[in-house]
Amino acid sequence: MSVIEAIHADHGATFGERDGRRVVEHYGRPERAHRAVRNGVGLFEPAYGVVVVEGDDRLEYVDNVVSNRVPAEDGEGCYALVLDPQGRIETDLYVYNAGERLLLVTPPNLAADLADEWSEKVFIQDVEVRDATDEFAIFGVHGPTATEKIASVLNGAASPDRRYSFVRGSMGEAGVTVVRTDALAGEESYDVVCAADDAEAVYDTLETQGMNAAPFGYRTWDTLTLEAGSPLFATELEGTVPNVLGLRNALDFEKGCYVGQEVVSRVENRGQPSRRLIGLELEGDAVPTAGAAVFAGDAAVGEVTRAETSPIREASIALALVEWGLEVDEVTVRLEGTEVPASRTELPFVAGSEQSDRLPTY
Structure with a gap:
């Protein structure tokens, strides 16, 4: 407690x-x-x-x-x-x-x-x-x-x-x-x-x-x-x-x-590595849950690890583990049977006064 x-x-x-x-x-x-x-x-x-x-x-x-x-x-x-x-x-x-x-x-x-x-x-x-x-x-x-x-x-x-x-x-x-x-x-x-x-x-x-x-x-x-x-x-x-x-x-x-x-x-x-961690910004205000599938066309290429509505970007953002070789910038995230469009986004989503030591470095 x-x-x-x-x-x-x-x-x-x-x-x-x-x-x-x-x-x-x-x-x-x-x-x-x-x-x-x-x-x-x-x-x-x-x-x-x-x-x-x-x-x-x-x-x-x-x-x-x-x-x-x-x-x-x-x-x-x-x-x-x-x-x-x-x-x-x-x-x-x-x-x-x-x-x-x-x-x-x-x-x-x-x-x-x-x-x-x-x-x-x-x-x-x-x-x-x-x-x-x-x-x-x-x-x-x-x-x-x-x-x-x-x-x-x-x-x-x-x-x-x-x-x-x-x-x-x-x-x-x-x-x-x-x-x-x-x-x-x-x-x-x-x-x-x-x-x-x-x-x-x-x-x-x-x-x-x-x-x-x-x-x-x-x-x-x-x-x-x-x-x-x-x-x-x-x-x-x-x-x-x-x-x-x-x-x-x-x-x-x-x-x-x-x-x-x-x-x-x-x-x-x-x-x-077989996978990598990327950032996604989703269209609309839907916030996917952890484990939501990420698709490139008809192919499943990864899954969301967590997502929230960003108060600064005023948009739904997510981290996702996807296939290492994923080259496309536009994907979809499956949310309750619906494919929500999402754009691959450079991390961090918001640049503050310092950069996180855990920001992925590949």
């Missing part, structure tokens, strides 16, 4: 469920909140899981399991994947080196299973793994003035200027860690991490102190990340080979470990 559900309820939130967690869907006007983020700064409580890895061998252990190189320096992080033996994505996660421990930020429903699985695989190494989700609160700050917002409330440190790096400071009387994130909404972005007991005070500081920030929920997050062309775990990543999605930033092909030598090199050397 949300760490500060009562605060969200006082704001008039409508709640829903994502990946087994109770979350804020919206506060009544998600399109207005969307524009507030695009024009200024917004405040969001995402649903995450947190795994803590401690012990003298923590760096070596995690580095051998994930697809990217784990940073050795305190204050640095990376985005990485856990792949199965066929090179398909089992989970994505952020890995942050916090000195004597690593913090792994995962999809919310996977932290406990990941902690249990890794704990069972530890033999002679000095490694302790535990699910620490309930110990932390995480708040996202997104928008073209997000850096100014963080600077207006963060004490004891300057805003981090490199993606995946972080600083420690305070907001009010609460200690916080501020992470420069990967701009999944296509805007400047930070995660503010604090102890769960400090969540209400930190959220209030972020919302009302310094520059005001507009609270928003998952309905707005969905449209922001779609406009930015960011593939997400639940809709695009899970079970997919990374090069199908163009996720080059999550892979280190020079790693000298099991993942690096066998799985990641297999991903790199699979040859041309």
Whole structure:
């Protein structure tokens, strides 16, 4: 559940469920909140899981399991994947080196299973793994003035200027860690991490102190990340080979470990992928559901992964996985037995203040 559900309820939130967690869907006007983020700064409580890895061998252990190189320096992080033996994505996660421990930020429903699985695989190494989700609160700050917002409330440190790096400071009387994130909404972005007991005070500081920030929920997050062309775990990543999605930033092909030598090199050397992720803009106001078939003429060439009405483009837009060699720009999407015309569109759909690190790179 949300760490500060009562605060969200006082704001008039409508709640829903994502990946087994109770979350804020919206506060009544998600399109207005969307524009507030695009024009200024917004405040969001995402649903995450947190795994803590401690012990003298923590760096070596995690580095051998994930697809990217784990940073050795305190204050640095990376985005990485856990792949199965066929090179398909089992989970994505952020890995942050916090000195004597690593913090792994995962999809919310996977932290406990990941902690249990890794704990069972530890033999002679000095490694302790535990699910620490309930110990932390995480708040996202997104928008073209997000850096100014963080600077207006963060004490004891300057805003981090490199993606995946972080600083420690305070907001009010609460200690916080501020992470420069990967701009999944296509805007400047930070995660503010604090102890769960400090969540209400930190959220209030972020919302009302310094520059005001507009609270928003998952309905707005969905449209922001779609406009930015960011593939997400639940809709695009899970079970997919990374090069199908163009996720080059999550892979280190020079790693000298099991993942690096066998799985990641297999991903790199699979040859041309069979599919690729593209953007579509549909005619009319119909919004297809995930799995809707995409046709080129009479031939089925792929399927929609997710779709929304874009508040900025004022049109129905979608991400779709289609055949790699698809050359046509005009397709149709099958919606309740009707073929809706759609045009292939360059990603991102909307260019914000920053480009998402997950924007497909082929």
